[in-house]
Structures are given as structure tokens and as C-alpha cells.
Amino acid sequence: MSCHRNSDFINCSRESSDLDQTSKLETSDDEPEIVDASLAINDDVLLSLDFYWCFLSPEVIQDLHEVVSVQDHENDDADMSENVSEPEQGRSRGRSRPTLRGRTRSRGGRVRSGARSTTRCSSGRHASTSIREMDEANGWSYEAVQQPPENPVFQEISRVLAPIDENSSLFDCFSIFFPDSFWKLLKTETNRYAAQMKAKQTRQGILKPGTMLYQWKPVTKQELKTFFSVVIHMTLVQKESFDSYWSTREIIETSFARKHMNRNRFRAIYSCLHLNDNSNYKPRNDPEYDAFFKLRPYFDELCFLCENSFYPNENLTIDEGTCGFRGRVHFRVYNKDKPDKYGMKVYMLCDAETGYILRMVPYVGDSKSVETIIAELSEPYFGKWHTIYMDRFFTSPTIADLLWLKETRTVGTVMANRRGLPQVWRQQPLEKAEMAFCHRGNLTACKWKDKRDVLMLTTKHGASWTETKAKGVGVTKKVKPDCILDYNHYKIGVDLNDQYVSYYSLNRKSMKWWKKMFFNLVARSLVNAYILYNKSREQRRRLRFSQFLMDSGEQLVETASDAEAGPSHGPHAVGTSTRLVGRHFIERIPSSEKKEKVARVCKDIISSLIENLDESESTEIQSTVEELNDIGKFEITTEPNISTCQPYQIEGRRIADLNYFYDQMKHYLIISRDSVVQ
Structure with a gap:
């Protein structure tokens, strides 16, 4: 050498x-x-x-x-x-x-x-x-420095801050990131949004009978827990569409979703799912505009829970996590190096050894400086001599100096055109395996030539290197600077979290950006809960992430079933009627000269429906039926035969909803009156 x-x-x-x-x-x-x-x-x-x-x-x-x-x-x-x-x-x-x-x-x-x-x-x-x-x-020195002049020691201990221990159950760890406040927020805002949309469509006159909003019933916390258990089931068992999970075809049948929740109810909850009150939304030209408004209450609570549930190790990672999305949103970005090239990004601070997310800052197309982003992410950990590893997007001599003043070390790759770097890097090329070092106080600048030039800034290392094993054929040894070895080892914090999320993705197709981001954040919350569970029982065998998801989904269903108001699942129970006995069949009624389309309404069924209404509603329906019968549009049986009683039918379509039946009767009444007048 x-x-x-x-x-x-x-x-x-x-x-x-x-x-x-x-x-x-x-x-x-x-x-x-x-x-x-x-x-x-x-x-x-x-x-x-x-x-x-x-x-x-x-x-x-x-x-x-x-x-x-x-x-x-x-x-x-x-x-x-x-x-x-x-x-x-x-x-x-x-x-x-x-x-x-x-x-x-x-x-x-x-x-x-x-x-x-x-x-x-x-x-x-x-x-x-x-x-x-x-x-x-500019402060650059060219004396060989093996270690920085000051090399403080990290003295904190990584530990779980949440109220759990080795005897805590899996669901206790799950509940840290999904507390009662989460279910209450979700229930309140989902019901509020459904009511707002229903009122809006009613005012516009476009609310149609039989639609999801027309039949909407307020959701409960128990239903939401069942809903998320089905979502976790969908994460573990990947299928092409929602309907596939309720399919009875033997080749793709899975009974979990069909057993615990009706398909239409699941779709209704998914459609009305909401996390904030739309009436408080500010337009983009408003000074108080918040591009992350749709997720703000949940996002702020999640960041608080992440930060206060775990204290990290010495080495931290700052990087950007992505959520794939190809729809329309003004802060969508393109990154050719990511699996999801189009999507939204969130800046994250993670523990480098476990991948636990400590803090997050969403990118919403604003002009936040790198210094501001790093300060927001790292502020709670200043003064402890943590070492933060980051890529060239964040690293610069200015950032390294600012973090050093905050008693925090920095290791990261750096762009060659950053201000304040040694200019000799731009002037003299290196051959393969060559390395160059410059020093300025505690800051060391390193340039190393592998397949291409690698530029590093570090306040933790000096001009030192280590011999490692090479991967190439015929090459057994390779010399690398110590700062690059540590960077490759500790830069994976956010990537490790992304890896867990990619294994079992909660994302489903959606045209709304915030729903994609919401389920991505839910998936990252599950990863954090999984890490806490394993950290709280380090003396025991490590649980696999898939097993953690299965147990979480099953216990969600159990807690929902144990509650007083059970979840909405399967067909609704039907009480025994004292009047509706016997068998009902649909029969084709021949047309007559007076009526082109004949529909006979069973008087027994009308009477049974009216029994559950108040006096004003039952009187109105009876008068409507009598008027229709007088016009000749319907024929009401006066003495129904129980053994051959037919279900009510309008234009060949069976009506299963009282409200829909009532609206259709009024519709025919209006049409019939108009035809009589003409």
C-alpha cells in the first residue's frame, strides 16, 4: 500500500x-x-x-x-x-x-x-x-487526525417508555398506538362525514333510495374494530378486490371477512371513513391553510405516541419514507430509486438498530429548509450525543456544525457542490481504492473512490480505515474508510421500517390521497407496536411480524364481540312474525286491458310493515296504497291466502327495504295521478 x-x-x-x-x-x-x-x-x-x-x-x-x-x-x-x-x-x-x-x-x-x-x-x-x-x-486543516479532538460518549440507555413489561400481552402493545382516543376520533368523524354528505345530497335532490348513504347507520367503536380486523386479514391474505374476500367460490373462498362483517357494511364504512371535520377546512389561499388537514388530528397523536413510547439507541437515521400514489395531489413526488416511484413522502427519524419510528414530518410541497426539517425531527434528542446518519440530501458542512453545537454527531454522504467543502475534491480525481481526508475542527471530510467517488462528512470519525472482505470474484480484501463502514451499517433505520411495511401492505386502491397515507401510517404503527412487543420480552423468543398481525386481528374481533354493542356482521336477525307464516313465491301476473304492468301487493306484508311504524306513517302508507288501488295501478288482496301469499313487488323488482318501498309507492302515486289528469 x-x-x-x-x-x-x-x-x-x-x-x-x-x-x-x-x-x-x-x-x-x-x-x-x-x-x-x-x-x-x-x-x-x-x-x-x-x-x-x-x-x-x-x-x-x-x-x-x-x-x-x-x-x-x-x-x-x-x-x-x-x-x-x-x-x-x-x-x-x-x-x-x-x-x-x-x-x-x-x-x-x-x-x-x-x-x-x-x-x-x-x-x-x-x-x-x-x-x-x-x-x-475557511477553517480546513491538513494535519492527519486519527480521531476528532472531542469524542464525547453516549451515556443514555435504550428502553421502552410505554407502560408495558415482559408480562404484557400482545394486545397491550397494540393498544399503545390504537388507544380509545383513536377509535373515538374515527367514530365521531366518520359519522359526522356521513351525515354531512347525506344532508348535502338531500339538499341537491340527488340522494337515491337504496344507495349507501341512504341506508347509512351510525358506526360504533365495535364495528370499527371489526372493520380493522378485516383490514388486517386482507393484509395477510392478498386478493385482487374487496369482493373476493366475500366470494363463496371454493377456489378463492376465505370465511373470515364474511363471518364477521357484511360486505356492503364494510364498503360503507370504508367509503365514509374520516379523521377530521370538513367544515373547518381552510382553502389554499388562506393563511391558515394546512395541506395535511385531512390527517392532522391522527398524525399529531401518532407522533406523540411514537416519541413517548420508546427511547432509542445511540445511532439514529434520518431519511424519507414513501407512500405510493399516482392520483392527483399537489405534493406528489417522483423518485426513480424507490419501489413506488410516484407517491407522497414523509421525513422520518428512526432508531437505526430496530427501525422504530421516533418522529415524522410530512412533505406537503412547502419550502421548508433542510435545517428546519432536521431540527423538527431531532430536537428531543439534542444534548445526548446521539449520532445521526443521513444521505446527501440532508448533509452539508453547515448542518454538521449546527448539530455539533446541539451536542449531536453527524455521519452522511454529501453532494460535491455543497458550500464549504474542500475544493481539492473538485480538482484532483482519485483512482480506485484511493481515499482523501481533510479536517476542520471536529469535522472530517472524506473522499473515497470505489466504482465512483463517494464523499462523506463526519463528526464522529477521523482519518482511519479498515480492511474488509470483498464480494468480487478474485478479490479477497478491500480497504474502506471507517465512516463509510458505519454509514452502511446504521443508515438502514427507515429502510428497515419500509421493509416491514412492504411485506404486509394495508394499501388498497383509492382516489383519495389521504386514505392511502392513512393506511400507510396505520401499517407503520403496527410495525412500531411489533418492535415494542419484542423489546419488552427480549429474554423470550422473537415473534414473527406475520404472527403479530394474526394475533392482533383475532384479538380485535374478540374485544369487539365482548362489548355490549356487537359488531355488524352477517345477516341481521329477523324476528318471528305471527302473521307471516307459510311460503311466499314470485308469480307472473298476466296483463289486462286496463293495466299493462300488474303488481299485486300482499296485504299481509303491508300490514306487517305498518305494525312497526308510528300512527302518522302507517296512515300515510295505507292511504297511498288505497289511492293506487283506486287508480288501478295496484291490486290489493283483501283476503290473502297464507299458503300462496306473494311478496310485494314493483315492476318485477323485489323490495327489501321499507323506506325504498314507501318511496316507490309515492313515485307510482305521482305518475298515476299525472296520467289520470291527462
């Missing part, structure tokens, strides 16, 4: 996989040969103007370009003559091999002083002194 470190950076290139092999380094004639050296230091560097455009004023940039244009290669070579040797024969003219004096690094990242080595420079042109001074003015 031959390594060099000039005044700008440490450049380490692994030329042999055998670390015990002695490195043969070229030296100048007046310097002795250095044996087993892996690091050397140079006092002058190669710099470029390419990077400074992003944080210097135009006037300064113009002056710097003028300085460089005046300094030619001869002047540069004269200035660097004390440190740079003649180019090695056989190499290109643009690459020289200067002999340098400095400190060496042995394998494993240890630093030894007094060694000298040769280095390779990527260009024959050297930086002006003014640019170098300005770079140093």
Missing part, C-alpha cells in the same frame, strides 16, 4: 491486497529510502478555482482568475522546487512524483511520524498562494 498526504489532503491508494508486503517508495537522490511507509506529507498542494464559485462573490472570483492567469507553470515550478522532484520516466508529463517528508500511517489507521514517501499529483499546475490562504481561512 502506498499512501500520500500533501498539505491539502491525505491520498491513500491500496496497490496490493497483502498488507505485510514492504512498500517500495521512490525518493530523491539526497534522501534515504523509506521502508514500509504508507503516508507522506507535502507542504504545498494542487488547488483549483472550480469549486469556489459556489460560495465566493463574483468580484473575488474575478480577482482569483486574474491571479491564476498571471502565474504560469514555470513560476509554479519555481515556487515548488524545494518539494517537488523531477517527473518519473515513463509517466505522462502532467503527473510528477515529488518526494515528500511527513508522517506515515501503518495498516489499521495508526499514524507514525518521520517517514517519507513519494506521491502522485493529478496535474502539473499548482494552486496560487492566495487561493490556498483563502481555503485555510
Whole structure:
């Protein structure tokens, strides 16, 4: 391994996989040969103007370009003559091999002083002194630092904060994220929304008999629990549509949904499901507009429960979780690297070891800065010396400095065009397996070349690296910076949560964005409950996530059944009628000259329906039937034969709802009156 470190950076290139092999380094004639050296230091560097455009004023940039244009290669070579040797024969003219004096690094990242080595420079042109001074003015140092000057120790203990222990049941952990307040909110707002929609359609005159809203009955907490147990069942048993779960075809039949809830009732609850009062909605041009209004009460309560139920380990992850959605919403985003390329995203702070979600901030198309997002996510954990791992979208020298002031460490990849980075990264390319380090206080900047350049910022690591096993054929060893190894290990917090959600997805087809997001959040709540359950019983065998879902669904049904008001499931019980005995069949009645379509209404059935009405309603129905009979539209049997009594029938359609029957009778009455007048 031959390594060099000039005044700008440490450049380490692994030329042999055998670390015990002695490195043969070229030296100048007046310097002795250095044996087993892996690091050397140079006092002058190669710099470029390419990077400074992003944080210097135009006037300064113009002056710097003028300085460089005046300094030619001869002047540069004269200035660097004390440190740079003649180019090695056989190499290109643009690459020289200067002999340098400095400190060496042995394998494993240890630093030894007094060694000298040769280095390779990527260009024959050297930086002006003014640019170098300005770079140093930004605080970057080029002394080898194995560890940051300050390396505080994390002293907190990861623990479950919720009131559960190893003897708590699975449903106790489930109830942490689905408390009574959740069911109360869901019941109140669902019934409110159904009433609002029913009143709206009534005012508009478009409410039709027989529709879902027309037949709507207020939902109860027990029904909602049964509803969610069926949803969990749908998560475990994937089918193509809602109707498939109530199918009686032997090849796809599953009895759970059909046994516990009527299909039409399930569809009605799913359609009217709501979490906020629409009457409080503010339009987009209102200063108090909230794009997340539909989910705000539930989302705020969920964030509170997540934060106060578990204290995380030292290592945290900030990343964005996605919820696939291709419908219309103004904050839909596209990400080609995600399984769901189109969808909505939520910024999340997760425990890196378990994937437990601690805090969330939804993206709603606003212009929140990265600093604001990170502060909202990390604020409860400042001052504890947590280490936050994040990708290049969040990482920058400014973010690293701000978090360090809040006693929080940072490790993350970084974009090459971020302000304040060492400009040498933009000027000098690295070959494969080479690495470069720069330091500024506790901040270390690392550049490592694998298949492509990897740029890292860290306030936890110094200029150190480790040998690892390689995956490629014929390659057994690979050297990586320690900051990259830790990043790959701890950056998976949000990805781990996404992985659980992808196994058993609660998402169903919907044109409403907030329903997709709601069921995605419910799925993440189930993952959090599952993690708490396993953390509370670490001495026992770990439960699988699928088993956790099955037990949760079954216990939801049990708690709903044990309540006083049972769930709506199966056909409704029908009381025994003292009048309706015998068998009823539909018969075709021949038409007559007076009536084209004949419908005979059983007097027994009309009488039985009227028994359950108040006096005014029963009188109105009786008068309506008598008037229809007088007009000749209906024929009412006066002495029904119980053995051959026919069910009431209007235009060949059997009526099973009293309200629908009543409306149809009024409809025929109006039509018949009009025809008589004409």
C-alpha cells in the first residue's frame, strides 16, 4: 500500500491486497529510502478555482482568475522546487512524483511520524498562494487526525417508555398506538362525514333510495374494530378486490371477512371513513391553510405516541419514507430509486438498530429548509450525543456544525457542490481504492473512490480505515474508510421500517390521497407496536411480524364481540312474525286491458310493515296504497291466502327495504295521478 498526504489532503491508494508486503517508495537522490511507509506529507498542494464559485462573490472570483492567469507553470515550478522532484520516466508529463517528508500511517489507521514517501499529483499546475490562504481561512486543516479532538460518549440507555413489561400481552402493545382516543376520533368523524354528505345530497335532490348513504347507520367503536380486523386479514391474505374476500367460490373462498362483517357494511364504512371535520377546512389561499388537514388530528397523536413510547439507541437515521400514489395531489413526488416511484413522502427519524419510528414530518410541497426539517425531527434528542446518519440530501458542512453545537454527531454522504467543502475534491480525481481526508475542527471530510467517488462528512470519525472482505470474484480484501463502514451499517433505520411495511401492505386502491397515507401510517404503527412487543420480552423468543398481525386481528374481533354493542356482521336477525307464516313465491301476473304492468301487493306484508311504524306513517302508507288501488295501478288482496301469499313487488323488482318501498309507492302515486289528469 502506498499512501500520500500533501498539505491539502491525505491520498491513500491500496496497490496490493497483502498488507505485510514492504512498500517500495521512490525518493530523491539526497534522501534515504523509506521502508514500509504508507503516508507522506507535502507542504504545498494542487488547488483549483472550480469549486469556489459556489460560495465566493463574483468580484473575488474575478480577482482569483486574474491571479491564476498571471502565474504560469514555470513560476509554479519555481515556487515548488524545494518539494517537488523531477517527473518519473515513463509517466505522462502532467503527473510528477515529488518526494515528500511527513508522517506515515501503518495498516489499521495508526499514524507514525518521520517517514517519507513519494506521491502522485493529478496535474502539473499548482494552486496560487492566495487561493490556498483563502481555503485555510475557511477553517480546513491538513494535519492527519486519527480521531476528532472531542469524542464525547453516549451515556443514555435504550428502553421502552410505554407502560408495558415482559408480562404484557400482545394486545397491550397494540393498544399503545390504537388507544380509545383513536377509535373515538374515527367514530365521531366518520359519522359526522356521513351525515354531512347525506344532508348535502338531500339538499341537491340527488340522494337515491337504496344507495349507501341512504341506508347509512351510525358506526360504533365495535364495528370499527371489526372493520380493522378485516383490514388486517386482507393484509395477510392478498386478493385482487374487496369482493373476493366475500366470494363463496371454493377456489378463492376465505370465511373470515364474511363471518364477521357484511360486505356492503364494510364498503360503507370504508367509503365514509374520516379523521377530521370538513367544515373547518381552510382553502389554499388562506393563511391558515394546512395541506395535511385531512390527517392532522391522527398524525399529531401518532407522533406523540411514537416519541413517548420508546427511547432509542445511540445511532439514529434520518431519511424519507414513501407512500405510493399516482392520483392527483399537489405534493406528489417522483423518485426513480424507490419501489413506488410516484407517491407522497414523509421525513422520518428512526432508531437505526430496530427501525422504530421516533418522529415524522410530512412533505406537503412547502419550502421548508433542510435545517428546519432536521431540527423538527431531532430536537428531543439534542444534548445526548446521539449520532445521526443521513444521505446527501440532508448533509452539508453547515448542518454538521449546527448539530455539533446541539451536542449531536453527524455521519452522511454529501453532494460535491455543497458550500464549504474542500475544493481539492473538485480538482484532483482519485483512482480506485484511493481515499482523501481533510479536517476542520471536529469535522472530517472524506473522499473515497470505489466504482465512483463517494464523499462523506463526519463528526464522529477521523482519518482511519479498515480492511474488509470483498464480494468480487478474485478479490479477497478491500480497504474502506471507517465512516463509510458505519454509514452502511446504521443508515438502514427507515429502510428497515419500509421493509416491514412492504411485506404486509394495508394499501388498497383509492382516489383519495389521504386514505392511502392513512393506511400507510396505520401499517407503520403496527410495525412500531411489533418492535415494542419484542423489546419488552427480549429474554423470550422473537415473534414473527406475520404472527403479530394474526394475533392482533383475532384479538380485535374478540374485544369487539365482548362489548355490549356487537359488531355488524352477517345477516341481521329477523324476528318471528305471527302473521307471516307459510311460503311466499314470485308469480307472473298476466296483463289486462286496463293495466299493462300488474303488481299485486300482499296485504299481509303491508300490514306487517305498518305494525312497526308510528300512527302518522302507517296512515300515510295505507292511504297511498288505497289511492293506487283506486287508480288501478295496484291490486290489493283483501283476503290473502297464507299458503300462496306473494311478496310485494314493483315492476318485477323485489323490495327489501321499507323506506325504498314507501318511496316507490309515492313515485307510482305521482305518475298515476299525472296520467289520470291527462
